[in-house]
Amino acid sequence: MACSYKRRVDARAYKHYTEDTLKTAVNQIVSKKISLRKASRHFGIPTGTLSNRLNKKHNIKPGHPPVFTDEEGKSFVKHLQVVGEWGFPFDNFDIRIFVKNYLASKGKKVPQFVNNCSSTEWAVLFFKRYKDQLTYRTCQNIKRSSCSIS
Known part of the structure; x- marks a missing residue:
């Protein structure tokens, strides 16, 4: 899609x-x-x-309504920022599992998600939607020799 x-x-x-x-x-x-x-x-x-x-026809927004409310999306962003500050950055797969666990805890079933797990496309669009607050970074491991110098 x-x-x-x-x-x-x-x-x-x-x-x-x-x-x-x-x-x-x-x-x-x-x-x-x-x-x-x-x-x-x-x-x-x-x-x-x-x-x-x-005649007030066609006044609704086209397309499928969003799965999560703005408040839920902002709480996801806040959670990702806190976890990132702790040193555990989330990638696309991690945010998908986080969302699946959130839906399971709320007892919510989303028909668009297979097995109630969001798609990779949804995760990419989530990061795109909140790109001013979230950045996607990859970690780089340092060598033991560099680590022991400090």
Whole structure:
């Protein structure tokens, strides 16, 4: 399952307007200053889009809802930071096992996760989502000769 889609060069263009112009057009239609069709022509917004916005259709976010809430994600980040300070850095596999144990302790079953264990893709996207707070580092072992010098 691919997460980052690349748009084809020859694909048709969508949304030639900004969110501000859409809000302005809807406000003028609601205040009866301009009709729906005139607003469509004036602002360059399709009539269907204006109609849907006026009738409050399609107002939910597309895509699957997130598995964890923002608070849970932030608590995961805080836990990873504390464990990293202790000298036990987590990698993708460790965060997946941590999440599986968290779900088991809460008694939660996530149908998207096989055996209630998140995928590697989920772990990569988790680190990407919190990249300003988490960094991925690999440890380097030091030789015994360097260790004994101190």
